[in-house]
Amino acid sequence: MTPEALSPAGWEGSRASDRRPDPTDGRYTLATxxxxxxxxxxxxxxxxxxxxxxxxxDSLTKAQxxxxxxxxxxVNQATGDNTPC
Incomplete structure (x- = not known):
């Protein structure tokens, strides 16, 4: 989860998540x-x-x-994720 996603939820700065630099790319921060x-x-x-x-x-038809x-x-197949949809 990105810090940007946490901020609107009120998680940034709380005890709900830990933040640390991405070990593979220092431009990013990982939130756990x-x-x-x-x-x-x-x-x-x-x-x-x-x-x-x-x-x-509820807003979609059965066909949709x-x-x-x-x-x-x-999308799952393209990413190698075989989790059933």
């Missing part, structure tokens, strides 16, 4: 959730899932959901 941060993510998951379902999937699934599969 702490135990406290992971607990916050787990607590927020049900609400996040409901929001994504309402905002994304299938298209989205097919697109996600192609």
């Amino acid at each position: 959730p702490t135990d406290e941060g992971m607990a916050a993510l787990v607590d927020s998951a049900p609400g996040h899932v409901d929001t994504v379902r309402r905002v994304v999937f 959901v299938r298209q989205l699934r097919d697109i996600a599969r192609r």
Whole structure:
């Protein structure tokens, strides 16, 4: 997770994440959730899932959901990720 992604969430500067320089590219900073941060993510998951379902999937037709699934599969294949979509 990038520091830019953490800032709007109010995580930057909190005890929810640790920041360190990227060991392979010093231009970047890596942010890793702490135990406290992971607990916050787990607590927020049900609400996040409901929001994504309402905002994304409820607004799509069944055909569009299938298209989205097919697109996600192609992206996963292109990146070498074989996680099912």
